[in-house]
Amino acid sequence: MVGGLLGFCRYNIVSDCYATVDVSGNEIVGGLIGEIRDLTISKCYSVGRVSGNSTLGGLVGFSEDSSAPYCYWDAEASGITTSQGGVGKTTNEMQTASTFTSGGWDFNTIWGIDEGTSYPYLLSLSAQEGEGEGNAIEFLTVDINANHIISLSELLRAIQLYNSAGYHCQADTEDGYAPYSGDTSCTPSNSDYNPVDWVISLSELLRLVQLYNSGAYHACPGSEDGFCPGL
Numbered sequence: 105m106v107g108g109l110l111g112f113c114r115y116n117i118v119s120d121c122y123a124t125v126d127v128s129g130n131e132i133v134g135g136l137i138g139e140i141r142d143l144t145i146s147k148c149y150s151v152g153r154v155s156g157n158s159t160l161g162g163l164v165g166f167s168e169d170s171s172a173p174y175c176y177w178d179a180e181a182s183g184i185t186t187s188q189g190g191v192g193k194t195t196n197e198m199q200t201a202s203t204f205t206s207g208g209w210d211f212n213t214i215w216g217i218d219e220g221t222s223y224p225y226l227l228s229l230s231a232q233e234g235e236g237e238g239n240a241i242e243f244l245t246v247d248i249n250a251n252h253i254i255s256l257s258e259l260l261r262a263i264q265l266y267n268s269a270g271y272h273c274q275a276d277t278e279d280g281y282a283p284y285s286g287d288t289s290c291t292p293s294n295s296d297y298n299p300v301d302w303v304i305s306l307s308e309l310l311r312l313v314q315l316y317n318s319g320a321y322h323a324c325p326g327s328e329d330g331f332c333p334g335l
Contacts, residue, residue, distance in 0.1 A: 105129065105138035105165065108152050112139045119146040120214055122224065124328050125298060126153040134165035135177050135184070143170040145189060147209050151178040151198060151223055151328075163190035174207030178223075198223055218324055218332065225326025242323050244331060245293040246312060248279055252335060254316040262295065262312050266304040271296075297329050 105111045108123025123136050132138045135150030150163050159165050162177035162184040172189030179185050179192035186192075197203045201217050204224060209215055215224045243250045246262050265271040265283055271293070272286030280290060288302050295308055311329055315321040318333030 105132035106156075107134040107137040107139075107165070108150050109148075110137045113137055113143050114141040115143065117144045117146070118148060120226070121148045122226075123150040124152055124223070124326075126155075128155045130156055131158040132156075132165040133159070134161045134163060134187070135182050136163045136175075136190075137165075139166040140164055140170040140172075140189065141168045145170070145172040145175050147174050147204075147207065148172075149176045149178075149190075149198065149204075149224065151181050154182045154184045160184055161187035161189070162192050163187040174204075174209065176203065196220075217326065221332040221334070222324045222326040244295060244312075244315070244321065245279065246295055247321075252320050252322060254312060254321070256316075259312060259316045262304060262309060265293075266306070266309045270303050272302065294330065 106127055106129035108125045108127045109121060127133055127135060133154055133156035135152055135154050136148055154160055154162060162179055162182045163175055164172060164187050167188035170189065175190035176193050176198065177187060177190050178195055178198045180195045193203060199220055199222060201211055201219055205211060214227060216227045217224045246258050247254055248258055261279065268283030270285040271281045271283055272288060273280065273290035274282035281293065292300050292302060295312055296302065296304055298308060315331065315333055320335045321331050321333055322335055324330060324332030
């Protein structure tokens with residue numbers, strides 16, 4: 105059993121949480137939690153793609169004596185229209201505050217959202233990130249000019265790192281990295297996020313292509329990589 109947040113959970117209360125990663129397994133696979141028993145999940149959501157052979161759920165794969173009030177999953181992004189808990193919504197609905205406020209979600213002190221461009225995000229995590237390395241959160245690592253625009257040369261650099269099937273730290277280069285595996289003592293590229301493994305995957309590269317094609321991007325806590333298209 106596997107889930108975007110937990111594989112299995114029992115005798116507990118889980119609230120105000122989310123999972124955005126893709127989840128894959130053999131059986132009992134859920135976008136948020138694989139299997140729940142004697143559990144209440146409240147005000148949580150998941151948006152990652154869910155895949156497997158049997159007992160799949162957009163939010164929860166298998167549930168026994170449990171409930172999931174005011175929980176949702178993105179039925180379009182997950183590719184799953186059923187779940188043993190929660191309510192499936194469209195991507196547009198998942199990026200609209202009223203979807204969640206109707207269920208009592210607190211968008212004053214707990215949650216935030218950039219309507220139309222992001223899913224809900226936890227304000228506490230957003231504040232912690234903002235206290236960190238500044239430009240590492242505001243700008244994509246590939247955006248060497250730090251102007252919220254991915255240029256063709258910057259995109260080609262990302263393609264180079266993708267084609268090398270790995271990258272490593274090298275201080276004397278334009279972006280601080282070099283192709284192929286090696287030293288990993290520095291901070292990895294923030295385009296390497298699903299998972300962070302010192303490899304630019306095809307899905308991560310395609311995300312950069314999307315932001316390049318949009319003409320500009322902006323910081324967007326709660327999205328898959330922390331950024332969204334447009335200014």
